[in-house]
Amino acid sequence: xxxxxxxxxxxxxxxxxxxxxxxxxxxxxxxxxxxxxxxxxxxxxxxxxxxxxxxxxxxxxxxxxxxxxxxxxxxxxxxxxxxxxxxxxxxxxxxxxxxxxxxxxxxxxxxxxxxxxxxxxxxxxxxxxxxxxxxxxxxxxxxxxxxxxxxxxxxxxxxxxxxxxxxxxxxxxxxxxxxxxxxxxxxxxxxxxxxxxxxxxxxxxxxxxxxxxxxxxxxxxxxxxxxxxxxxxxxxxxxxxxxxxxxxxxxxxxxxxxxxxxxxxxxxxxxxxxxxxxxxxxxxxxxxxxxxxxxxxxxxxxxxxxxxxxxxxxxxxxxxxxxxxxxxxxxxxxxxxxxxxxxxxxxxxxxxxxxxxxxxxxxxxxxxxxxxxxxxxxxxxxxxxxxxxxxxxxxxxxxxxx
Amino acid sequence: xxxxxxxxxxxxxxxxxxxxxxxxxxxxxxxxxxxxxxxxxxxxxxxxxxxxxxxxxxxxxxxxxxxxxxxxxxxxxxxxxxxxxxxxxxxxxxxxxxxxxxxxxxxxxxxxxxxxxxxxxxxxxxxxxxxxxxxxxxxxxxxxxxxxxxxxxxxxxxxxxxxxxxxxxxxxxxxxxxxxxxxxxxxxxxxxxxxxxxxxxxxxxxxxxxxxxxxxxxxxxxxxxxxxxxxxxxxxxxxxxxxxxxxxxxxxxxxxxxxxxxxxxxxxxxxxxxxxxxxxxxxxxxxxxxxxxxxxxxxxxxxxxxxxxxxxxxxxxxxxxxxxxxxxxxxxxxxxxxxxxxxxxxxxxxxxxxxxxxxxxxxxxxxxxxxxxxxxxxxxxxxxxxxxxxxxxxxxxxxxxxxxxxxxxxxxxxxxxxxxxxxxxxxxxxxxxxxxxxxxxxxxxxxxxxxxxxxxxxxxxxxxxxxxxxxxxxxxxxxxxxxxxxxxxxxxxxxxxxxxxxxxxxxxxxxxxxxx
Numbered sequence: 001x002x003x004x005x006x007x008x009x010x011x012x013x014x015x016x017x018x019x020x021x022x023x024x025x026x027x028x029x030x031x032x033x034x035x036x037x038x039x040x041x042x043x044x045x046x047x048x049x050x051x052x053x054x055x056x057x058x059x060x061x062x063x064x065x066x067x068x069x070x071x072x073x074x075x076x077x078x079x080x081x082x083x084x085x086x087x088x089x090x091x092x093x094x095x096x097x098x099x100x101x102x103x104x105x106x107x108x109x110x111x112x113x114x115x116x117x118x119x120x121x122x123x124x125x126x127x128x129x130x131x132x133x134x135x136x137x138x139x140x141x142x143x144x145x146x147x148x149x150x151x152x153x154x155x156x157x158x159x160x161x162x163x164x165x166x167x168x169x170x171x172x173x174x175x176x177x178x179x180x181x182x183x184x185x186x187x188x189x190x191x192x193x194x195x196x197x198x199x200x201x202x203x204x205x206x207x208x209x210x211x212x213x214x215x216x217x218x219x220x221x222x223x224x225x226x227x228x229x230x231x232x233x234x235x236x237x238x239x240x241x242x243x244x245x246x247x248x249x250x251x252x253x254x255x256x257x258x259x260x261x262x263x264x265x266x267x268x269x270x271x272x273x274x275x276x277x278x279x280x281x282x283x284x285x286x287x288x289x290x291x292x293x294x295x296x297x298x299x300x301x302x303x304x305x306x307x308x309x310x311x312x313x314x315x316x317x318x319x320x321x322x323x324x325x326x327x328x329x330x331x332x333x334x335x336x337x338x339x340x341x342x343x344x345x346x347x348x349x350x351x352x353x354x355x356x357x358x359x360x361x362x363x364x365x366x367x368x369x370x371x372x373x374x375x376x377x378x379x380x381x382x383x384x385x386x387x388x389x390x391x392x393x394x395x396x397x398x399x400x401x402x
Numbered sequence: 403x404x405x406x407x408x409x410x411x412x413x414x415x416x417x418x419x420x421x422x423x424x425x426x427x428x429x430x431x432x433x434x435x436x437x438x439x440x441x442x443x444x445x446x447x448x449x450x451x452x453x454x455x456x457x458x459x460x461x462x463x464x465x466x467x468x469x470x471x472x473x474x475x476x477x478x479x480x481x482x483x484x485x486x487x488x489x490x491x492x493x494x495x496x497x498x499x500x501x502x503x504x505x506x507x508x509x510x511x512x513x514x515x516x517x518x519x520x521x522x523x524x525x526x527x528x529x530x531x532x533x534x535x536x537x538x539x540x541x542x543x544x545x546x547x548x549x550x551x552x553x554x555x556x557x558x559x560x561x562x563x564x565x566x567x568x569x570x571x572x573x574x575x576x577x578x579x580x581x582x583x584x585x586x587x588x589x590x591x592x593x594x595x596x597x598x599x600x601x602x603x604x605x606x607x608x609x610x611x612x613x614x615x616x617x618x619x620x621x622x623x624x625x626x627x628x629x630x631x632x633x634x635x636x637x638x639x640x641x642x643x644x645x646x647x648x649x650x651x652x653x654x655x656x657x658x659x660x661x662x663x664x665x666x667x668x669x670x671x672x673x674x675x676x677x678x679x680x681x682x683x684x685x686x687x688x689x690x691x692x693x694x695x696x697x698x699x700x701x702x703x704x705x706x707x708x709x710x711x712x713x714x715x716x717x718x719x720x721x722x723x724x725x726x727x728x729x730x731x732x733x734x735x736x737x738x739x740x741x742x743x744x745x746x747x748x749x750x751x752x753x754x755x756x757x758x759x760x761x762x763x764x765x766x767x768x769x770x771x772x773x774x775x776x777x778x779x780x781x782x783x784x785x786x787x788x789x790x791x792x793x794x795x796x797x798x799x800x801x802x803x804x805x806x807x808x809x810x811x812x813x814x815x816x817x818x819x820x821x822x823x824x825x826x827x828x829x830x831x832x833x834x835x836x837x838x839x840x841x842x843x844x845x846x847x848x849x850x851x852x853x854x855x856x857x858x859x860x861x862x863x864x865x866x867x868x869x870x871x872x873x874x875x876x877x878x879x880x881x882x883x884x885x886x887x888x889x890x891x892x893x894x895x896x897x898x899x900x901x902x903x904x905x906x907x908x909x910x911x912x913x914x915x916x917x918x
Contacts, residue, residue, distance in 0.1 A: 013825055036826050038797035039890035068825025071888065125886070126660050129850050163886075325659035389870070 003084025014122035034066035072161035117142035128164035202244035230254035242287035281316035309334030440566030468610035480510035485647030533803020545916035557762025573608035584633025585626035591617030596738025599757030656690030669698035685714035717743035762809035777813030788841030798893030
């Protein structure tokens, strides 16, 4: 019996290919081919023995073709290959690094989120250095059907072992119902947010919610949800989806599938998706969550991306997916509040606080009445500006001292 | 085995290498040479035909006339890079003639020279004094070469020839264009490579000089980058190089997001530190990351209306564009990397042909290298004391030559943009496997996870301390690399010395030992 996992083609840097063949006797034989033998050969062999021992594999031939894979990658590949030849409910978990021991708030900036194919470890290792607000370990469209299972181990291990430098750690699960099976690999490993693709009904959200609660053994967990609307039916049900769970913090639109669904071509101008995008923005606002726009797929067209982000912000979106790290800077900058916007927000917030201090029921700026939603929006703008480094946290002191 | 001594960097080196007593590295600028330069023999016109026709039948004929015999030192240049057809051809002829124990003295070797392993094995070649790339490096690291390899920088090679540390018996200069008198250049013909600067010392100092060309033109071959007055024989060959391997059609920018980030951080650092200013000079190199850095420089210069006085090159399309746009006044070129570089050198008087003599030779009355404001270099390893390694990898194997790297360290601000690790192999380490450049000469390390400034450069610290650049200590970077990759094991070596690393002044800064 033979189990395999991983990649071995030439482009598979930072990855490895593992083949586990159970034998009748003669113990464990590890055949490791690696360029880093001098530096890490011993530690890799030790790790493999530890994993085999953990799964009580006594007799096996293990072949590893390594191209500089880190421990969490090797461990994921080996566990996946072992589980093709034995049945075990156990999981080989590396320690959860302390840097990943954080939760995220409901209202944080979600301007940019970087997509990482769930079975491509080389893109995960440095994903945190590009200043994206979030990283998405993707189990859905970027993973080939026959690689779905091994990707789960890799994504699980990445959640525990890769330092993403404070980015919100997201996972996109597979379409419901398949995606429900992904949850046990991510929920216990401190994932911050789960993206639910191709959402069409609130019932799908409820299914995910229920399953997460079961795994987390509480409904008071801090795992956020972000449904992605990618069809005409999803757009029709947008508000009921957005309000289907208290854990939903944002709702995104996926335009590739949506335009296909309505039978239109996706264009640069986006006429065909104007309605759907507006519905998403509106439904999100009504549900008190963030509206997130679809990815811009021409990686080499930075000018096009810039315009697209400006248009998206004007529609009311607060963020967008990134398919290449080069897009992050432009997207972050594009969704940041502009200088005039920040100034206005500062005035409103100060006026609001002044009114509160004086016990006034109404807020006024230059004799103009300000309503509460406007104040709320100003506070959001200020917070985004602080996150983006456009405004100091102690801006009130500096303003008052001026 | 020769007695081992410790040089000033604490590296244990043998007293003798290939039977010659060596001078241990004494510190930067500390070794004071004495005596006079090497003196080539006095030739006479009486020995040469008055019509200037030095053509001989073929390369074999030329080698025989040049007095090829056992134990000779044969030099070649590397302007044809991976498209060189001449070096292997020379040693095929020598083997056919039955001569043994040659020393090959190239200005660099490339993967196309892998067939020479056979000649090292059968004793035709005794050892190599030049760079040790890829398969040759592996062969040497495994202790299979008869003699000890000697690695020198481009400037150090000129110095060694000039000072008589090495005597070239026969220099074979492959020339893209030449006349029967021996005047030659790299500008035209199917094997055009731009210039021939690496062959300059060979032409001036070798006992015998052979020019080989596949593009013979009537006298005079203008410009004469190599002067026929130094040349003994001229050979016409059908093909001397593979054009597409000599220069690439276009040099490729990196698309790797990590490298783009490193390039961006590097140019931001230069901007914040005030290094990009009117009249400045730079050398960025020709690797994928370097190309991107020069385009970032270009953008900053355009935006701020800054002009550079000169750029040292490795020229390529992007640098040529900057020259033609007027952002750079001169390109002082050491080798051309693409067809645009060759064209520009041919057409533009401000695109200047240089040699290791003008740019790098340390035993000289100054050189250009120390005048360059910003120097961008690579490294296989950098240690916590900023020492750099460019010849071996962390597993102990020789893989690269020194090139102009050591010479460029004399630039005013030396910046190494390197990834923190490559496919799990940490680049920032406790101690370099092989010492090629002392840490006091390396100013800034830029990685994707932070920038470390050499504590000796307090001025740079001051300039960037209020910026939002991710400044870290080199120790912090090393710790971060180890946290991600794990603590690396060390290669094990035998006592056998397989290669010597020369410093720019001819002293020995380190040696490489056989990998166990």
